[in-house]
Amino acid sequence: MTTKITGHPGRWLIILPPLLFLLVFFLIPFAFALKISFAEVAARVPPFTDILTHSPDHHLQLTLSPANYLYLFTDEVYGYAYLYSLRTAFFSTLICLALGYPMAYAIARASKSTQNILLLIIILPFWTSFLLRVYALEGIIRDNGLLNTVLLHLGLIHQPFQIMRTSLAVYLGIIYSYLPFMVLPLFATLEKLDHTLLEAAADLGSPPWRSFIDVTLPLSLPGVIAGSMLVFIPAVGEFVIPSLLGGPDNLMIGRVLWDEFFGNHDWPVASAVAIAFLLLLAVPIAVYQYYNVKQQET
Amino acid sequence: MERRYSPLLLTILCFGIAVLYIPIVTLIAYSFNASPLVNVWGGFSTMWYTQLIHNRQLLQAALLSLEVAVTASTVAVVLGTLAAIALVRFVKFRGRLLLAGMVNAPLVMPEIITGITQLLLFVSMLQMFAWPHRGFTTIVISHVVFCTAYATITIQSRLQSADRSLEEAAMDLGSGPARAFIEVTLPIIAPALLSSWLLNFTLSLDDLVISSFVSGPGASTLPMVIYSKVKLGVSPDINALASLIICGVGACVILAGYLMRRAEKQRELEMRSADHGPVG
Numbered sequence: 001m002t003t004k005i006t007g008h009p010g011r012w013l014i015i016l017p018p019l020l021f022l023l024v025f026f027l028i029p030f031a032f033a034l035k036i037s038f039a040e041v042a043a044r045v046p047p048f049t050d051i052l053t054h055s056p057d058h059h060l061q062l063t064l065s066p067a068n069y070l071y072l073f074t075d076e077v078y079g080y081a082y083l084y085s086l087r088t089a090f091f092s093t094l095i096c097l098a099l100g101y102p103m104a105y106a107i108a109r110a111s112k113s114t115q116n117i118l119l120l121i122i123i124l125p126f127w128t129s130f131l132l133r134v135y136a137l138e139g140i141i142r143d144n145g146l147l148n149t150v151l152l153h154l155g156l157i158h159q160p161f162q163i164m165r166t167s168l169a170v171y172l173g174i175i176y177s178y179l180p181f182m183v184l185p186l187f188a189t190l191e192k193l194d195h196t197l198l199e200a201a202a203d204l205g206s207p208p209w210r211s212f213i214d215v216t217l218p219l220s221l222p223g224v225i226a227g228s229m230l231v232f233i234p235a236v237g238e239f240v241i242p243s244l245l246g247g248p249d250n251l252m253i254g255r256v257l258w259d260e261f262f263g264n265h266d267w268p269v270a271s272a273v274a275i276a277f278l279l280l281l282a283v284p285i286a287v288y289q290y291y292n293v294k295q296q297e298t
Numbered sequence: 299m300e301r302r303y304s305p306l307l308l309t310i311l312c313f314g315i316a317v318l319y320i321p322i323v324t325l326i327a328y329s330f331n332a333s334p335l336v337n338v339w340g341g342f343s344t345m346w347y348t349q350l351i352h353n354r355q356l357l358q359a360a361l362l363s364l365e366v367a368v369t370a371s372t373v374a375v376v377l378g379t380l381a382a383i384a385l386v387r388f389v390k391f392r393g394r395l396l397l398a399g400m401v402n403a404p405l406v407m408p409e410i411i412t413g414i415t416q417l418l419l420f421v422s423m424l425q426m427f428a429w430p431h432r433g434f435t436t437i438v439i440s441h442v443v444f445c446t447a448y449a450t451i452t453i454q455s456r457l458q459s460a461d462r463s464l465e466e467a468a469m470d471l472g473s474g475p476a477r478a479f480i481e482v483t484l485p486i487i488a489p490a491l492l493s494s495w496l497l498n499f500t501l502s503l504d505d506l507v508i509s510s511f512v513s514g515p516g517a518s519t520l521p522m523v524i525y526s527k528v529k530l531g532v533s534p535d536i537n538a539l540a541s542l543i544i545c546g547v548g549a550c551v552i553l554a555g556y557l558m559r560r561a562e563k564q565r566e567l568e569m570r571s572a573d574h575g576p577v578g
Contacts, residue, residue: 015393019400025442026412027400029416030415032419100314103314107311127548129503130504139328140320140324142336179314230405240525244529271414274414
């Protein structure tokens with residue numbers, strides 16, 4: 001059946017529009033960023049030099065300046081921001097996993113009708129605005145927000161507990177915003193789990209916690225990886241959360257990039273930061289792609 | 299199939315759901331606060347909602363965002379459908395891996411990188427071809443990119459589970475592959491098209507980072523205006539606006555989900571009666 005359609009030249013009418021569109025507007029932009037990361041900042045529009053110039057004797061001349069990349073190593077802000085972003089994303093992912101796994105497990109074990117309602121409850125925040133949810137969280141953790149008001153009334157604390165503009169606020173923001181991304185892929189693998197395997201393990205005398213470690217956990221590993229990547233990768237590049245909830249010390253790489261671009265107007269350095277950032281993310285993105293493509297093939 | 303629930307599991311589930319919802323519910327409650335002070339309850343009032351109507355800057359931004367969202371999600375559903383057909387139906391073709399990669403990558407690529415690289419492309423294109431000028435066009439193009447990715451994934455999984463034998467039967471009865479697809483398979487994947495359009499619409503309406511990079515002077519989307527206001531501190535009219543958006547989107551999603559489930563059940567029922575119906 002498929003062979004009949006394969007080979008038909010008309011199929012390129014279907015393949016080419018999305019392929020060309022994504023090629024031009026998603027992939028090729030990276031080549032431009034790479035090119036500009038080797039240019040120098042200049043006082044003109046657009047604000048950088050051309051790396052390809054005509055020399056006086058009409059030869060094309062390629063001038064690549066590695067200065068922007070060297071600059072990333074000399075100014076310690078960048079190294080600090082990269083490490084801080086990786087660390088924050090890593091621990092947020094762990095906490096999301098610790099919270100999301102039992103949630104996904106509980107949903108997977110519910111009856112079909114309860115399952116649909118619970119899934120809707122988890123997905124609904126994902127549909128509503130990300131920016132507005134971060135803003136809503138600010139209303140809870142502000143010095144005069146709901147959390148402090150409640151704690152003061154209960155007499156548990158005597159003066160407001162500062163969360164805003166600290167690392168804790170950034171962690172809470174990431175966990176709050178990305179929790180659904182962890183729960184959904186975990187649920188997808190836990191739902192497909194074959195329960196006869198667990199029954200077999202129980203029949204053979206394995207206690208429930210043993211069955212969980214030996215059967216459930218390994219079988220849900222694809223969900224763990226997919227969920228972790230869906231939280232970790234965007235969290236490393238997060239801009240809105242550190243900008244709205246974090247303080248001046250919570251320099252994540254997304255914020256540095258934003259400031260370099262809109263504050264300093266240094267496009268070549270911003271491009272170099274972006275390319276270096278992309279290289280840093282290449283491994284997790286490749287892992288995610290590998291599992292994703294593999295899962296779609298089967 | 300009722301199974302025993304451990305109290306710990308149930309507690310964590312309830313805690314997680316509470317974490318997701320308490321901030322939103324609090325925000326909506328405070329949008330009806332008559333007092334402009336955030337920690338003082340000054341009585342029930344809808345004054346912040348009426349103030350919204352007179353805020354020209356917000357209305358203009360909302361209009362631009364809606365135009366962008368409708369255009370981008372419509373184009374993206376078309377491109378996403380084509381990409382999904384290519385990936386599911388055409389087993390082998392040059393560039394298959396490239397297409398699959400480019401469809402999945404925008405989902406995990408940090409927005410700030412996509413934004414910066416796309417801006418550099420638009421600036422270089424403007425130099426070379428004198429097109430596109432930064433504003434509505436560039437925002438729509440960059441939104442179509444990530445929306446296409448989401449649309450393809452949604453439609454792809456639906457297309458994979460669609461029964462091909464019906465389409466084959468139509469072809470055996472003499473319709474061409476294109477006609478068989480449009481008349482048989484398209485109605486089956488229609489719910490996926492609708493839900494991916496809705497998802498694209500909300501994602502586009504919400505985007506701040508990419509729009510900020512690729513937008514030009516004078517073209518501020520709603521999230522850009524909200525961000526600059528929120529950055530300055532809490533303002534009660536943003537509470538009202540946020541409540542409107544959250545409730546509006548939430549209601550649409552629930553309604554769409556309900557309608558799709560009903561249509562699905564209807565279709566299943568028809569299929570079953572067709573299967574078991576009298577022959578000849």
